[in-house]
Amino acid sequence: MSFDIYQHVTQTIVDAIEANPAEMQMPWHRFGGQLPENAVSGKQYQGVNILSLWCVAQLRGFDEAQWGTYKQWKEAGCQVRKGEKSSLIVFYKAVRYEDDQGEEQTRHVIKWSAVFNACQVDGYEAPTRPEMSPLERLEAVDAFVQSTGATIKEGGGRACYVPSLDEIHMPDGDRFFDTETRSRTEAFYGVLSHELTHWTGAPHRLARDLTGRFGSDRYAMEELVAELGAAFLCAKLSITPEVRDDHASYLANWLDVLKRDKKAIFTAAARAQDAVEYLSPS
Structure with a gap:
């Protein structure tokens, strides 16, 4: 064999x-x-x-x-x-x-x-x-985010990318808190990186299409791409990503996809890498 x-x-x-x-x-x-x-x-x-x-x-x-x-x-x-x-x-x-x-x-x-x-x-x-000191806002990271050209609106209590408006919505910064393993800054930028990855998948950007091969699993696949993209991007920017509150339900979906399709993680990781490269062209 x-x-x-x-x-x-x-x-x-x-x-x-x-x-x-x-x-x-x-x-x-x-x-x-x-x-x-x-x-x-x-x-x-x-x-x-x-x-x-x-x-x-x-x-x-x-x-x-x-x-x-x-x-x-x-x-x-x-x-x-x-x-x-x-x-x-x-x-x-x-x-x-x-x-x-x-x-x-x-x-x-x-x-x-x-x-x-x-x-x-x-x-x-x-x-x-060198260790990165936790800050309220990271000037270098904010400059990077601004360079992407993404429209980001802060306010309210939900983080999401809205395709119909082509906007990223982020909660107010004071809705993020320190935990035993994450600072408020890390939590904020980790979530923002996740939504930025979603933003890259719009039809006029990377046109990320996970229909067809993954069928009904495409939602779980897109979330996995966004999670991987956030992890890659946070590592690139020296930020530790925050664990999602609803992580358990996503994890079950991801494991199901991975166990049924041995190439799924390769696809997700490649799409996530594409997203990071799109966000940070050399």
Whole structure:
């Protein structure tokens, strides 16, 4: 039987979600939001690799965001400890072939590579990272949000994206409160990031269409895209995302979709990555 990378990654994520059902939290809420990055190049992983490595970190108690192959760690002067188990990342490789008419075509084939976390190696020194002090409003983040061009109206008690008006509605800032794990600022910007991701899916932007393949699950899929987009965006902006009050009901829907379609999380993560790139063009 051939190795099924789609099934492997999806099962890793499902296992992480189900590992502590009493708390009903997604891995990125527990891990703190820092994007996983390659230990040698410093480049951040993207799409489903972010989610997969976050899940592995939660399941195995890793508290570092740096990952690398055995060879990369060796090149960095570190040694993977004997007996350590690797984790998988995926990437797509372009393959050229001739079609039935003899014309050259290109298709992308999924490949995988084994990586190890910094917690699994000897000789690694974690970089010193400045801690972000909680603020009422974050000037840099507000500037980023303004640069997206989204119309955002604050007031009332509900956060939502209204397609008919092409507006994001956010509750007043004083409706967000500190908790044991989140500041009021983190809660506010986490919810705003979720709604910004929804905003990118409008027909005249990314035209995100999850009908067809996902059928009646498209609502759960769009919410998963928004949740992943918020997690990715908050990590990019150094904000820890807030856990939704209605998280349990969404979680049940997501697990159902993931278990029935092993490629669903790949689709959701790719759409979320597209949304973040749309919001923050280079």
